[in-house]
Amino acid sequence: MQAVEISSPGGAEVLRPVTRPVPVAGHGQILIHIAWAGVNRPDVLQRAGSYAPPPGASDLPGLECAGVVAGVGPGVTRWKPGDRVCALLPGGGYAEYATCAAEHALPIPEGLSLRVAAALPETAFTVWSNVVMRGGLQSGERFLVHGGSSGIGTMAIQIARALGARVWATAGSAEKCASCEKLGAIAINYRNEDFVAVLRKAGGADLILDMVGGDYIGRNIRCLADDGRLAMIAFLAGPKAEINFAQIMTRRLSVTGSTLRPQSDRAKARIARELYERLWPLVEAGAVRPLIDSIFPLGQAADAHRRMEGSAHIGKILLQVSAEN
Ligand SMILES: NC(=O)c1ccc[n+]([C@@H]2O[C@H](COP(=O)([O-])OP(=O)(O)OC[C@H]3O[C@@H](n4cnc5c(N)ncnc54)[C@H](OP(=O)(O)O)[C@@H]3O)[C@@H](O)[C@H]2O)c1
DSSP states (O other), X not given: OEEEEEOSSSSGGGEEEEEOOOXXXXXXXXXXXXXXXXXXXXXXXXXXXXXXXXXXSOSSOOSEEEEEEEEEOTTOOSOOTTOEEEEEOSSOOSBSEEEEEGGGEEEOOTTOOHHHHTTSHHHHXXXXXXXXIITOOOTTOEEEESSTTSHHHHHHHHHHHHTTOEEEEEESXXXXXXXXXXXXXXXXXXXXXXXXXXXXXXXXXXXXXXXXXXXXXXXXXHHEEEEEEEEEOOOTTOSOOOOOHHHHHHTTOEEEEOOSTTSOHHHHHHHHHHIIIIIHHHHHTTSOOOOEEEEEEGGGHHHHHHHHHHTOOOSEEEEEOSSOO
């Protein structure tokens, strides 16, 4: 099969088209003939050598895809060859075929093409598990997401709005802010506005989803409302901060966070079940739709990474792997 591998840790140029054997579905796994694959910031980190695949995962990058089931391993009853699925992958999405646990695949939501569905899994699993399952977002609460125009951010805004929250989002340009507002958020251009002042004026954030870290950590704590929660999913500006923990005690704050990829198959299957039961109906009703920024052919994955690292993108970047729609 055609694939794109990381020939050695480094810049986008280390992504190299190769021919590899088609993987074999093991016990409880399915083999997917990939039509479209999503590009995520963790792929960029893996390519640079700072995010190693977990033991047993493919060394090829790619954490999500949509396509058609091409084979099932022993013990799989839920899927059969020909089924159209989108799936969270442990790796291996930059290829014509990939395997994953059968429970990490979901049916294509009604009304969605394979192309749009390929943009769902990584952000849906991450946002739902941190915002809903860990963060406990409730209707009527005030929710703040940083990096609002990112793949994660655009999904977080829509999920929070669909759940009835009031949403604020930070972004670094007028164009990015406009896209956040179009999705239903109050946008804060962090280059000329202080998100702490904006949120405090509104009564404080009940939940914050943060991928920035660095000095945002202390500022997040300052703008949380009493009983507020902070969920960390990345540290683009660094993981260290000096925190006044008395704030956490006196205002009953909670700090949490998670990273998806190293979690057990069982934990990911639990998230998948919640997505199917609670998020898929919102997607099918049109309340949540992945925002697609751009599409590159698989062989031009390096350009897709350059687009992501340039940070001009709004929403998701996809790779077209085969002609299937
Ligand atoms: N924990 C998990 O399980 C998990 C899973 C998936 C993704 N993630 C993380 O979530 C984040 C978003 O992922 P994504 O795939 O949606 O990526 P993405 O679209 O590239 O989003 C990154 C966004 O962060 C903003 N940003 C703020 N400060 C930044 C900085 N110092 N450097 C670079 N960007 C900065 C940028 O927008 P502005 O121009 O507005 O600053 C950019 O659009 C990434 O950090 C990723 O590693 C975590």
